[in-house]
Amino acid sequence: MSIMPNWGGAGVGRYKTRCPPGVCQVDPVPGTSKLEAELFNQLNYVLGDGVQHWNFFGRKVDMMFNIDSHGLIVEYDGAYWHRGRERSDREKAELLSEYRLTVIRVREDPLRPLRHEDLWVPKGADAILCARLVLLHAMHLLRWRMPQRAEGFLIAAAAPLDREQVPCRSCWSLARRYRRRGDAAI
Numbered sequence: 697m698s699i700m701p702n703w704g705g706a707g708v709g710r711y712k713t714r715c716p717p718g719v720c721q722v723d724p725v726p727g728t729s730k731l732e733a734e735l736f737n738q739l740n741y742v743l744g745d746g747v748q749h750w751n752f753f754g755r756k757v758d759m760m761f762n763i764d765s766h767g768l769i770v771e772y773d774g775a776y777w778h779r780g781r782e783r784s785d786r787e788k789a790e791l792l793s794e795y796r797l798t799v800i801r802v803r804e805d806p807l808r809p810l811r812h813e814d815l816w817v818p819k820g821a822d823a824i825l826c827a828r829l830v831l832l833h834a835m836h837l838l839r840w841r842m843p844q845r846a847e848g849f850l851i852a853a854a855a856p857l858d859r860e861q862v863p864c865r866s867c868w869s870l871a872r873r874y875r876r877r878g879d880a881a882i
C-alpha cells in the first residue's frame with residue numbers, strides 16, 4: 697500500500713517513458729528523455745514509493761520520492777534542453793522548497809548548479825552514475841531519513857567514484873568516510 701503523503705499533487709504515468717505534448721513544463725518538446733526514465737527506475741528500485749511526472753499544484757516535476765514522509769524531488773536537467781532556462785529552473789526549485797520539499801536538480805555539464813542542493817553530473821553520465829550521485833547527495837541532505845538501502849546500493853558498486861565525478865565537497869567527504877570504514881566502492 698502506498699503511504700504517499702497528500703501534498704496536493706497527483707502522480708500520472710509512473711511507468712511511462714514518454715509524456716504527451718505539453719505535459720512536462722521544463723521540457724519544451726514532447727517526450728521524456730530515456731535517461732530520465734532510467735534514472736527514475738534506478739532511484740525507485742532503491743527508494744521505492746516514487747512517482748514520475750508528479751503534479752504539484754499544477755507544476756509538473758520529473759520525479760518525487762517519499763522518504764520517511766518527506767518529499768524528495770529529483771529533476772533531470774539535460775544540457776541541451778535546459779540551456780538558457782536557469783531563471784525558471786531556479787524559481788521552480790525555490791517554490792517547491794517553500795513547501796519543505798527537498799529539490800535536487802541533476803544538472804548535466806556544461807550546465808552549472810543553480811542552488812546549493814543541485815548536483816552537477818559529467819556530460820553523458822549514464823543513469824547508474826546519476827543515481828549513485830543523487831543517492832550520495834541525498835544522504836547528506838536528508839541524513840537519517842535516507843533508508844539503509846541507499847547505502848547498500850552505493851556500496852554494491854564494482855568501482856569507486858572518481859574525485860572529478862563528485863564535485864560536491866560534502867558528498868566527497870561522505871565517500872571518504874565510507875572508504876576509511878572499508879567500503880571502498882563508494
Ligand SMILES: [Zn+2]
Pocket residue numbers: 832833834836864865866867868
Ligand atoms: Zn553532496
